[in-house]
Amino acid sequence: MKLSVLDQSPILINHTPSQALKQTTELAQSTDRLGYHRFWVSEHHSTKSLAGSAPEILVAHLAANTEHIKVGTGGILLPHYSAYKVAESFRVLETLHPNRIDLGVGRAPGGLPNVNLALNNGKHPSIDHYPRQVRELMAYLQGSDPYEMDVYATPVGETAPDIWMLGSSGTSARLSSELGTSYSFAHFINGYGGTRAMKRYYDHFAPSRQQTVPNGNVSVFAICAESKEKAEYLASSLDLAILKIEQGGQRDHFPSPEEARKYPYTLFEKERIQENRKRMVVGDPSQVKNELEVLAEGYGVNEIIINTIVYPFEERLRSYQLIAEAFQLSD
Numbered sequence: 001m002k003l004s005v006l007d008q009s010p011i012l013i014n015h016t017p018s019q020a021l022k023q024t025t026e027l028a029q030s031t032d033r034l035g036y037h038r039f040w041v042s043e044h045h046s047t048k049s050l051a052g053s054a055p056e057i058l059v060a061h062l063a064a065n066t067e068h069i070k071v072g073t074g075g076i077l078l079p080h081y082s083a084y085k086v087a088e089s090f091r092v093l094e095t096l097h098p099n100r101i102d103l104g105v106g107r108a109p110g111g112l113p114n115v116n117l118a119l120n121n122g123k124h125p126s127i128d129h130y131p132r133q134v135r136e137l138m139a140y141l142q143g144s145d146p147y148e149m150d151v152y153a154t155p156v157g158e159t160a161p162d163i164w165m166l167g168s169s170g171t172s173a174r175l176s177s178e179l180g181t182s183y184s185f186a187h188f189i190n191g192y193g194g195t196r197a198m199k200r201y202y203d204h205f206a207p208s209r210q211q212t213v214p215n216g217n218v219s220v221f222a223i224c225a226e227s228k229e230k231a232e233y234l235a236s237s238l239d240l241a242i243l244k245i246e247q248g249g250q251r252d253h254f255p256s257p258e259e260a261r262k263y264p265y266t267l268f269e270k271e272r273i274q275e276n277r278k279r280m281v282v283g284d285p286s287q288v289k290n291e292l293e294v295l296a297e298g299y300g301v302n303e304i305i306i307n308t309i310v311y312p313f314e315e316r317l318r319s320y321q322l323i324a325e326a327f328q329l330s331d
Contacts, residue, residue, distance in 0.1 A: 003292075039062060086137060
């Protein structure tokens, strides 16, 4: 089974955004050496706890500072942008790093209403245009002119980055199967309905110029440590971080386990944490390996994308190392 990485460049307590981006770079280099298949970075705006607001720029930096691992976006929030401009940006990346670039795109505009207005010159983005945008994007990336206006995405090359449609519901699965793109389900966002969405994608996939067979993966939070007790301790900070997001609070940083252990949880909050654990895999190497294999089997995929956020950063590196060793990635 292939293992990959999704990194959101979290800003840890007592750390700066600059340190967060440097940690993402170090993590990409480490997972490249460990044998992970791909490394995706996310897009978030106007947040004090995540540093990745321009994933296309971060992809360029990471590809230049790694050797083998595929690098991409998880993902570009396409409703905010021109499909033509996105295509040209990724044609440049593909030209610089042939066969190493992924273009993951998302349908949801993301962010708060004021952020959406700022990204769209004072207008609300329309997801109704998303299918058309994806078709345009596919055409431009493949060197075509979708509207016969003598407009092409340059630089033109022999290879093109693969488009991955990202989703946490069945809507993107249906569109991905219709257009013939790869599909990634965000289990770390929504722990329900993913297996049905993936089955729908596989059952109704239509071959395209990009690919002739379906290709799916699933992303999940995973925290691995030498013992289950230590993994649970590290995971407590992610428990609190997700809880605060659900409550609509603006986080200034990603909390430490000590901060999480001191938090006065209500009974309802404890129940929410248990519910959110359905989006996570937490344990020692053998436990994590077993649960990831069960997850992959349930989704019918041969690739898991792991999103690990823990404090301190060294434990993030260690978690990915332990999982790589459990799966013997470097053998």
